[in-house]
Amino acid sequence: MSSFSRRDWMKASAAALGGAALGSVRRAAALPAEWDGEAAARALEPAAGGAVRPRIPDDLSTPYVGDRPPRVHTPNGSSITGRRADDGAWVYHLVAEEVQHEFAPGLTATCWGYNGQVHGPTFEAVEGDTVRVYVTNRLPVATTVHWHGFFLPNGMDGVGGLNQPVIPPGETFVYTFPIRQNGTFMYHSHHDEMTQIALGLTGMFVVHPNTRGEIPEVDRDFAIMLHEWAVDPGTSRPDPNEMSDFNVLTMNARAFPGTDPLVVGHMDRVRLRFGNLSPMDHHPIHLHGHYWKIVGTDGGRIPEAGQWPETTVLVPVGSTRTVEFTADALGDWAMHCHMTHHVMNQMGHEFPNMVGVDAAKLDREVRPLVPGYMTMGQVGGDDMGAHVEMGHMPVPENSIPMVGAAGPFGYITMGGMYTNMLVRPRPVDYDRFPGWYEHPPGTVAHAVSAEVAARDGVRV
Amino acid sequence: MPLPRTAFALLTTVVIAGCATVRPQEAFDDVEAIVAERSPYRVAWTTDSDEDGAADTAVADLLADSLTADEAVQIALLNNRRLQATYEDLGVAQANLVQAGLLSNPVFGARALWPLEESGPPDLGFNVAVEFLEVFYLPLRKRIARSELEAAQLRVASAVLDLAARTRSAYVRAQADAARLAMQRRVVANAEAGYEASRLLREAGNVPATDLLAEQALYEQARLDLLVAEGAAVESREALVRLMGLFGEAADLRLASTLPPVPETEPELVRVVEGAGESPNPEAFDTAALERAALEASLDLAAARQDLVTFGHRIGLATPEALLPELEVGGEIEREEGEWEAGPEVEIVLLLFDQGQARRAALRAELRRRQALYYAVGVEVRSAARTLAQRLATTRRTALQYERVLLPLRAELVAQTLLRYNAMQTGVFGLLQAQQLEIDAARRYFDALAAYWEARADLDLLLQGRMPALDGTGLALPSGGGPAMRDAGH
Numbered sequence: 001m002s003s004f005s006r007r008d009w010m011k012a013s014a015a016a017l018g019g020a021a022l023g024s025v026r027r028a029a030a031l032p033a034e035w036d037g038e039a040a041a042r043a044l045e046p047a048a049g050g051a052v053r054p055r056i057p058d059d060l061s062t063p064y065v066g067d068r069p070p071r072v073h074t075p076n077g078s079s080i081t082g083r084r085a086d087d088g089a090w091v092y093h094l095v096a097e098e099v100q101h102e103f104a105p106g107l108t109a110t111c112w113g114y115n116g117q118v119h120g121p122t123f124e125a126v127e128g129d130t131v132r133v134y135v136t137n138r139l140p141v142a143t144t145v146h147w148h149g150f151f152l153p154n155g156m157d158g159v160g161g162l163n164q165p166v167i168p169p170g171e172t173f174v175y176t177f178p179i180r181q182n183g184t185f186m187y188h189s190h191h192d193e194m195t196q197i198a199l200g201l202t203g204m205f206v207v208h209p210n211t212r213g214e215i216p217e218v219d220r221d222f223a224i225m226l227h228e229w230a231v232d233p234g235t236s237r238p239d240p241n242e243m244s245d246f247n248v249l250t251m252n253a254r255a256f257p258g259t260d261p262l263v264v265g266h267m268d269r270v271r272l273r274f275g276n277l278s279p280m281d282h283h284p285i286h287l288h289g290h291y292w293k294i295v296g297t298d299g300g301r302i303p304e305a306g307q308w309p310e311t312t313v314l315v316p317v318g319s320t321r322t323v324e325f326t327a328d329a330l331g332d333w334a335m336h337c338h339m340t341h342h343v344m345n346q347m348g349h350e351f352p353n354m355v356g357v358d359a360a361k362l363d364r365e366v367r368p369l370v371p372g373y374m375t376m377g378q379v380g381g382d383d384m385g386a387h388v389e390m391g392h393m394p395v396p397e398n399s400i401p402m403v404g405a406a407g408p409f410g411y412i413t414m415g416g417m418y419t420n421m422l423v424r425p426r427p428v429d430y431d432r433f434p435g436w437y438e439h440p441p442g443t444v445a446h447a448v449s450a451e452v453a454a455r456d457g458v459r460v
Numbered sequence: 461m462p463l464p465r466t467a468f469a470l471l472t473t474v475v476i477a478g479c480a481t482v483r484p485q486e487a488f489d490d491v492e493a494i495v496a497e498r499s500p501y502r503v504a505w506t507t508d509s510d511e512d513g514a515a516d517t518a519v520a521d522l523l524a525d526s527l528t529a530d531e532a533v534q535i536a537l538l539n540n541r542r543l544q545a546t547y548e549d550l551g552v553a554q555a556n557l558v559q560a561g562l563l564s565n566p567v568f569g570a571r572a573l574w575p576l577e578e579s580g581p582p583d584l585g586f587n588v589a590v591e592f593l594e595v596f597y598l599p600l601r602k603r604i605a606r607s608e609l610e611a612a613q614l615r616v617a618s619a620v621l622d623l624a625a626r627t628r629s630a631y632v633r634a635q636a637d638a639a640r641l642a643m644q645r646r647v648v649a650n651a652e653a654g655y656e657a658s659r660l661l662r663e664a665g666n667v668p669a670t671d672l673l674a675e676q677a678l679y680e681q682a683r684l685d686l687l688v689a690e691g692a693a694v695e696s697r698e699a700l701v702r703l704m705g706l707f708g709e710a711a712d713l714r715l716a717s718t719l720p721p722v723p724e725t726e727p728e729l730v731r732v733v734e735g736a737g738e739s740p741n742p743e744a745f746d747t748a749a750l751e752r753a754a755l756e757a758s759l760d761l762a763a764a765r766q767d768l769v770t771f772g773h774r775i776g777l778a779t780p781e782a783l784l785p786e787l788e789v790g791g792e793i794e795r796e797e798g799e800w801e802a803g804p805e806v807e808i809v810l811l812l813f814d815q816g817q818a819r820r821a822a823l824r825a826e827l828r829r830r831q832a833l834y835y836a837v838g839v840e841v842r843s844a845a846r847t848l849a850q851r852l853a854t855t856r857r858t859a860l861q862y863e864r865v866l867l868p869l870r871a872e873l874v875a876q877t878l879l880r881y882n883a884m885q886t887g888v889f890g891l892l893q894a895q896q897l898e899i900d901a902a903r904r905y906f907d908a909l910a911a912y913w914e915a916r917a918d919l920d921l922l923l924q925g926r927m928p929a930l931d932g933t934g935l936a937l938p939s940g941g942g943p944a945m946r947d948a949g950h
Contacts, residue, residue, distance in 0.1 A: 233883045347884070353661070354887070354888075357663075361660055362657055362660055366657070369646075369895060370892075396879040399883050
């Protein structure tokens with residue numbers, strides 16, 4: 001049951017226009033000051049026969065470019081697998097440019113990315129390849145690319161001023177190096193990193209082993225880049241000067257409800273490759289309903305004896321962590337950063353602590369002054385998203401509720417670095433949203449009467 | 461000794477003229493005409509006539525519902541007893557004029573001479589002594605008295621226009637103070653909401669005592685300011701009531717609700733060229749035309765002129781107007797050189813010892829003094845015209861800037877802050893603060909409107925012919941403090 005049905009105080013009467021008349025002063029358009037909390041609550045509950053429409057695209061497939069089929073799925077992103085040149089080298093082309101990027105429906109910003117996307121495409125190469133990566137700079141400033149975790153000629157390492165001259169705007173540089181390792185790596189700008197990484201110039205770089213069997217085969221191989229941004233509501237460009245108050249936390253540059261779910265088959269072997277190039281924060285990523293083993297870092301694969309089981313993997317800044325597990329539990333399983341402020345969207349940290357405040361009294365006091373005012377936060381932030389979504393609480397342009405998306409049982413009060421892993425009986429179409437899990441009877445928590453509780457000696 | 465025939469004839473005419481009665485109402489008609497020509501108001505001199513009743517009825521009618529500025533002025537003109545007292549100057553001056561036309565009463569003398577030597581009837585002699593030389597002075601005396609009557613009429617008309625302008629200003633001030641009071645009530649409501657919010661947060665255990673104390677201090681300060689605003693509103697209403705000559709129940713005025721916004725256009729003479737951002741400069745209006753209009757209308761100047769001309773008559777100049785300094789070109793005072801004859805008396809007095817040279821020197825000094833004063837009034841009127849035009853332009857532009865730019869800005873800022881509040885980016889205190897700034901802008905807007913309407917009343921008065929006090933507030937610059945503000949650290 002949604003918590004809103006308790007919100008009888010929301011049956012706000014129309015607020016009287018406040019204060020003394022200001023003569024001929026034109027007020028800004030009045031905000032809707034009236035709405036029906038009951039109706040709002042009903043709208044969110046799965047009505048009999050009326051399914052709640054999830055905000056999830058039906059098509060979850062990953063576009064890719066290159067001569068080899070991709071083996072890695074980058075949710076909300078794509079792979080770039082290289083083209084074979086005459087001399088046998090694998091050629092890639094990266095274009096660094098400004099990109100209009102959508103973090104989630106309703107929140108778009110001008111970021112910096114590669115090949116028209118944020119973050120850049122996931123490179124896929126094979127150990128033993130020689131790669132030539134052309135980098136064209138269409139940014140207004142110089143840039144470089146650092147191949148994070150690779151062992152390569154010093155002059156290819158991409159630190160501007162140290163290993164190479166920077167790539168001026170409008171110019172194309174080429175990086176050539178042999179790949180002598182496999183695993184999960186990254187690439188990112190290494191020039192004015194504070195700005196360029198904060199604006200999104202990062203990507204994953206997966207190297208597959210060239211000998212089959214060296215690492216276990218998996219059915220689903222995902223690459224997920226973790227990142228964090230400062231996008232003030234009402235603005236449309238991430239603030240690279242932010243050092244601590246990040247308010248948009250992303251997986252592959254998407255914040256829930258903008259993250260595509262991971263669709264896997266029951267008993268699939270699943271590999272997740274996490275990279276973290278957040279400016280300032282490590283992220284403990286937690287998967288519900290399963291345990292995984294941490295099998296690799298950007299330093300390489302961990303010998304089996306050194307792998308340990310976890311339900312949460314801490315991905316430090318500037319590292320990758322690869323985990324593997326068997327999806328042995330059917331259902332809709334949440335996977336998210338366990339830092340609570342990292343599962344919020346555009347959290348305002350200037351908001352006073354309203355928990356436990358008598359909202360009705362405060363409404364009576366403020367509403368005559370500010371038509372449209374409604375006390376929030378007195379029971380936390382669980383209801384805000386729904387209000388915003390239903391339009392009785394207008395928010396600044398280009399901003400999204402801190403939490404929330406409609407789920408099968410009401411509102412999911414999560415945002416930011418959050419996604420769902422949907423485990424379904426095989427065969428399963430990995431590229432389609434399969435619908436919410438249908439629970440076997442008697443396997444969903446539900447309300448009980450006092451009599452039922454009393455049978456177990458529980459008094460309510 | 462028989463009277464010469466000519467003198468006799470003169471005497472009769474004078475005696476007949478002396479029967480002239482004193483009719484001050486005619487003099488008041490001229491005043492009415494002067495006022496009517498310069499302003500839209502009616503005046504009534506409540507002597508003990510039926511008109512009293514009419515004036516009282518008019519006042520009662522005007523007081524029946526809420527009061528506009530024009531109605532307040534009209535009531536003051538009909539009802540202010542000081543003004544009525546001023547009207548009596550006309551009675552006095554009119555009586556003086558009649559007096560000037562009367563010959564001194566003749567002195568009847570009789571004598572009887574009894575012969576000392578012999579008895580017999582006394583030799584009786586009768587004479588009527590008439591100061592018949594007065595006959596020659598009469599026209600001069602009447603001219604002087606007429607001049608003085610005219611001067612009195614100008615003084616009375618001036619008093620009427622002054623009272624009208626002061627009442628209008630008082631009305632504007634009372635309205636402005638009422639508006640400020642309304643704004644201060646909103647400030648108090650805002651501060652009260654902040655205090656209440658802080659109290660509830662404190663009760664929930666969410667804020668330290670300092671936050672609550674700070675909000676409480678803001679609230680208490682706002683209430684104190686409200687006390688001051690209430691006092692000011694009462695006093696400015698009282699000033700208006702006093703000028704309107706009211707007391708008791710009639711003093712319980714209801715003013716029109718709020719200060720009117722600045723009008724679309726100004727009177728012809730002070731059309732201001734609207735240019736965003738540039739400071740209004742007096743060159744934007746035709747200052748020459750404005751000054752000319754003020755000079756033409758100026759009753760002060762007319763009075764100074766009248767004074768000079770009367771004096772010229774008094775010293776026997778045929779065309780005293782020639783004494784008037786040329787004001788239009790602002791050039792040098794034309795001095796009239798030469799000697800003046802001291803009236804007809806030179807034909808009478810034997811100039812043996814006192815040939816009048818000392819008196820003439822004194823008269824010349826008096827004359828020069830009057831000329832200098834006349835000239836000075838002209839200069840002051842010109843300067844006042846420029847000053848008030850400038851003031852009107854400044855206050856107009858200020859009020860418009862508040863109305864068209866700043867208030868919509870502040871309102872939009874409140875609306876946008878509410879959106880940020882809805883996004884939980886700012887709290888209730890941020891919202892209240894945005895609104896406090898909006899209220900403050902509204903208060904400043906009313907200040908600007910009041911300054912505009914006062915400038916307007918002053919300029920109107922100048923163009924009606926009276927010199928306003930130029931110590932009008934104009935626009936006060938915002939004081940350093942401004943409204944007390946919450947610190948943003950909530």
